[in-house]
Amino acid sequence: MPKLCVIGSSHAGAIKLGWEALPEPDRSGWSADFFVAVAQRGRSLAIAGSHLVTDDEELRADFRRTSGHSEHIEPDLYQAFFIIGFDLSPTSMDKLAKRMRTWMFVEPGRSVVSQRCFEAAIEGIVRATTAVEIARMVRSLSPAPIIVMPAPQPSAEIETSAEEDEGWLKKPAMAEALFAATRRGLASLERSEGFLALNQPAETLVPGQAYTRPDFARDAVNGLGKIRPADMFHMDAKYGELVARDLAQACAAGDGTTEREPQSLTA
Amino acid sequence: MPDTPVSSPYQDLPPEAFWRTGVVEQPEGLAKLYTPRFPLDRTMRIATAGSCFAQHIGRHLKKRGYQLSDAEPAPPGLTGPTAAHFGYGIYSARYGNIYTVRQFLQLFQESEGAFTPGEIVWERDGRYFDALRPGIEPDGFDSPEEVLALRRYHLERVREAFRKVHLVVFTLGLTEAWIHRESGTVFPTAPGTIAGQYDPARYVFKNFTQQEIVSDFVALRNRIRQISRPKFLLTVSPVPLTATASGQHVLVATMQSKSVLRAAAATLCGMHADIDYFPSYEMIATPFLGENFYDANRRSVTERGVEKVMQVFFAAHGDVAPAPEAVPETAPEPDERDAVADAICEDVLLEAFGR
Numbered sequence: 001m002p003k004l005c006v007i008g009s010s011h012a013g014a015i016k017l018g019w020e021a022l023p024e025p026d027r028s029g030w031s032a033d034f035f036v037a038v039a040q041r042g043r044s045l046a047i048a049g050s051h052l053v054t055d056d057e058e059l060r061a062d063f064r065r066t067s068g069h070s071e072h073i074e075p076d077l078y079q080a081f082f083i084i085g086f087d088l089s090p091t092s093m094d095k096l097a098k099r100m101r102t103w104m105f106v107e108p109g110r111s112v113v114s115q116r117c118f119e120a121a122i123e124g125i126v127r128a129t130t131a132v133e134i135a136r137m138v139r140s141l142s143p144a145p146i147i148v149m150p151a152p153q154p155s156a157e158i159e160t161s162a163e164e165d166e167g168w169l170k171k172p173a174m175a176e177a178l179f180a181a182t183r184r185g186l187a188s189l190e191r192s193e194g195f196l197a198l199n200q201p202a203e204t205l206v207p208g209q210a211y212t213r214p215d216f217a218r219d220a221v222n223g224l225g226k227i228r229p230a231d232m233f234h235m236d237a238k239y240g241e242l243v244a245r246d247l248a249q250a251c252a253a254g255d256g257t258t259e260r261e262p263q264s265l266t267a
Numbered sequence: 268m269p270d271t272p273v274s275s276p277y278q279d280l281p282p283e284a285f286w287r288t289g290v291v292e293q294p295e296g297l298a299k300l301y302t303p304r305f306p307l308d309r310t311m312r313i314a315t316a317g318s319c320f321a322q323h324i325g326r327h328l329k330k331r332g333y334q335l336s337d338a339e340p341a342p343p344g345l346t347g348p349t350a351a352h353f354g355y356g357i358y359s360a361r362y363g364n365i366y367t368v369r370q371f372l373q374l375f376q377e378s379e380g381a382f383t384p385g386e387i388v389w390e391r392d393g394r395y396f397d398a399l400r401p402g403i404e405p406d407g408f409d410s411p412e413e414v415l416a417l418r419r420y421h422l423e424r425v426r427e428a429f430r431k432v433h434l435v436v437f438t439l440g441l442t443e444a445w446i447h448r449e450s451g452t453v454f455p456t457a458p459g460t461i462a463g464q465y466d467p468a469r470y471v472f473k474n475f476t477q478q479e480i481v482s483d484f485v486a487l488r489n490r491i492r493q494i495s496r497p498k499f500l501l502t503v504s505p506v507p508l509t510a511t512a513s514g515q516h517v518l519v520a521t522m523q524s525k526s527v528l529r530a531a532a533a534t535l536c537g538m539h540a541d542i543d544y545f546p547s548y549e550m551i552a553t554p555f556l557g558e559n560f561y562d563a564n565r566r567s568v569t570e571r572g573v574e575k576v577m578q579v580f581f582a583a584h585g586d587v588a589p590a591p592e593a594v595p596e597t598a599p600e601p602d603e604r605d606a607v608a609d610a611i612c613e614d615v616l617l618e619a620f621g622r
């Protein structure tokens with residue numbers, strides 16, 4: 001039975017529940033091991049021989065707990081890899097992009113960059129993420145397909161939330177611009193580094209927007225499967241199941257493609 | 268009657284005052300080639316501008332840990348060659364190469380609202396360019412509105428770039444320029460080179476005289492001094508003209524242009540104690556020091572030439588420690604390394620028009 005290695009931050013929690021809920025035939029004969037960690041700890045992963053290891057005690061404990069058997073990753077054991085989240089997430093992208101604006105969104109006190117420049121900057125941010133760095137490390141140890149996916153888009157409730165936000169996520173047009181640029185960055189990464197980018201399932205998004213449908217965020221789960229009721233950035237097991245289904249299809253295809261068309265926002 | 272000792276105004280002059288000892292034998296090397304008028308140290312905030320050779324000066328200052336004013340830094344995610352590709356990190360704001368003093372003066376006036384360019388947007392193949400800094404977006408902008416929005420922001424940053432600076436380093440590059448007839452707007456490149464369309468009814472060729480350059484620089488200095496009290500360091504670019512529209516042979520036009528710029532620099536130094544001249548031009552462009560510092564195209568200055576010039580500059584300021592090796596954020600590919608070291612010069616594009 002081919003085996004998938006999932007390496008992710010807290011967003012992998014929903015995927016784990018979704019994967020477990022996926023009917024056997026939909027898994028296309030694949031099994032999966034999950035290595036889930038707090039996003040900030042991902043940077044401590046390093047290569048030692050043919051393994052991915054860490055000297056961070058807490059990350060080792062996270063890995064042991066989430067995988068159920070190991071505190072390091074042995075890429076030789078897997079036929080595909082799925083890397084999700086870490087700082088490849090709308091919130092992390094927004095944190096870095098918050099001080100800049102493209103000309104349509106000019107605001108006092110923000111630097112103004114061209115659309116092309118914005119896209120190049122976002123691509124640069126994507127390329128420097130922990131998720132992509134882990135993907136590069138895996139690639140150096142294994143020729144198996146590597147599928148990379150950003151954390152989900154925030155719930156549409158962010159638009160009306162009381163939370164202050166000076167970045168790109170609260171205004172729909174801006175959130176869409178950041179989302180589209182991130183997808184373009186990932187597409188460029190696919191071309192240049194051979195990783196496969198898995199898009200957020202179209203049916204989980206509010207049509208025509210870069211927000212996740214709020215119903216997916218109601219009973220959001222974190223990496224250890226705990227419920228986060230008021231979370232606009234983590235999703236539930238239903239969301240996880242849709243991603244898991246696409247993921248299983250991508251694994252079965254061996255090239256990261258799914259039967260679904262990508263969301264039109266990237267056009 | 269006692270013998271009167273032979274007397275000459277040259278008899279007590281130091282070795283560097285004589286061609287044999289100053290140039291041929293060089294017992295003290297080039298140490299005396301440049302005596303700074305004012306000190307330079309790492310606490311000073313330095314603004315840089317000028318023709319493409321100025322990029323080398325800025326790069327070396329940065330490499331050695333001097334504080335360069337950067338009022339328009341690259342956004343996060345844009346680093347190294349990609350940032351330079353978009354005109355970031357090259358000068359103190361994203362103005363690209365400023366080849367003539369009039370262009371610099373107009374830019375500063377525009378940032379103060381005292382000058383309105385007659386033409387800002389140029390088009391090429393459905394993309395739009397800022398005619399006053401066409402090289403900063405190599406693929407152009409999406410729309411004229413985007414050009415104008417980015418220019419508005421840029422002008423805010425230009426003033427900021429020269430605020431609270433202690434030194435302005437400016438490399439005089441060209442005397443030849445193309446001007447918008449109606450408004451007098453000076454462009455850094457000829458219309459039709461990067462974008463736009465040459466139309467003799469709209470644009471006119473201008474070859475600035477020494478007097479005009481001096482007068483423009485004095486006006487610029489006065490304006491900068493309204494927001495800052497910097498000293499000024501001038502250099503003349505040793506890079507020859509790629510092409511001339513003067514009607515002369517390009518070699519003759521180059522020598523005229525460089526001579527005019529050199530004379531203007533000397534005049535300015537003579538007028539103001541806060542203006543200094545660093546003779547990088549003499550070190551690179553003359554054959555007398557015995558080394559050829561030009562590439563095979565006899566135009567681009569070799570990295571060795573730049574290193575040599577900068578060594579003399581820093582040594583004159585008592586900074587003799589070897590420059591630290593810059594550690595790139597990620598190891599660049601070989602072609603990226605070249606891109607970092609090479610100056611970005613729009614005028615090279617004129618070569619495409621040579622038969």
